[in-house]
Amino acid sequence: MNTDSYFIKKQPSSEIFMATIVESSKSKDESSKGAPIAILNRTPKTARGQRTRAKILKAAEECFGTLGYHQAGVNDITRVAGVALGSFYSYFEGKEEALRELIREMGHNLRLHLARSVAGSTDRIEAESRGLRAFLQYVKENPWMYRVLQEALFVDEAIYREYYEEFGKSYGEVLDQATAAGEIRPGNNQVRNWMLMGMSHFLGMRFALWQDDLSLDQVTETLDDFLRHGLTSTSGSESE
Known part of the structure; x- marks a missing residue:
């Protein structure tokens, strides 16, 4: 393409x-x-x-x-x-075919942008943080992306699903590779990749599209901390 x-x-x-x-x-x-x-x-x-x-x-x-x-x-x-x-x-x-091709092009361009942005990461967690930072910046520079995707849902649900399923497929593969390399602990990567995609989707909507009251670095650092340490209280686990 x-x-x-x-x-x-x-x-x-x-x-x-x-x-x-x-x-x-x-x-x-x-x-x-x-x-x-x-x-x-x-x-x-x-x-x-x-x-x-x-x-x-x-x-x-x-x-x-x-x-x-x-x-x-x-x-x-x-x-x-x-x-x-x-x-x-x-x-x-016609217009409908243009929308389908646009959705495919958007998905391809975004995946290419993210792949280039995370290249050289030392591990999967760093790649996730760098990927989110790149995604948020991409949303800022392409503010119509979210609406176009939502429009596609009501015009051709198949192409809407294809957009996200292509992401899910490639995301699952890199998580499997990271698991095999010992960068993340074993788990259900099919569920994990959709969880991570969901977080990115709504973080982009809130902090890159709707409001920019927090810097992209602050959002990225919060995600990095969450992925490395989760939500469990350290003091709580030690008292047990």
């Missing part, structure tokens, strides 16, 4: 990638009827096309995030993106 910058100069209309028509493979029955089935291949063929598609998705994120999915129109998206209406349909069948 393309990770080029979304913010590029508007391209001449003559440079716009047009979807090509390709024939699908036909069964013997279809061949005998002489009715080839044409499907649209909207995958950009050039780097310029990839950048234009990414710019449209970024505009869709802003429009869905500020206006809501049902209020935002394709005209709004192309206006914000600075491209012709025909360019949108070169890459997407």
Whole structure:
């Protein structure tokens, strides 16, 4: 998936990638009827096309995030993106497909951002703290992300679930690796990864989106302490 910058100069209309028509493979029955089935291949063929598609998705994120999915129109998206209406349909069948692709792109970009942010961590707890710090900053810089995800729930629940399940799958794998390496104690990592995802989700909503009365470092330090020491009182455990 393309990770080029979304913010590029508007391209001449003559440079716009047009979807090509390709024939699908036909069964013997279809061949005998002489009715080839044409499907649209909207995958950009050039780097310029990839950048234009990414710019449209970024505009869709802003429009869905500020206006809501049902209020935002394709005209709004192309206006914000600075491209012709025909360019949108070169890459997407319609608004619903654009939302699906946007959710997948958002998930990919966020996972890539977090992976880069935790690289070089000495252990899993440090990675969790650095990952949360990076996530909170990402939410600040991408304030429409939460609303777009919520809009997706009521448009296509499958893509909404896919977004979180992809996170859960990769999260579970890194927790299993950390357990095997002795960085965290054994436990049900399938439950743990959803617990950690839930904490990040609501911490992002409260401290990065709604209010910033605490610094991101304060939030991160609290999580780090919680993961290392839990909620059990040390004095209470010693008195027992």
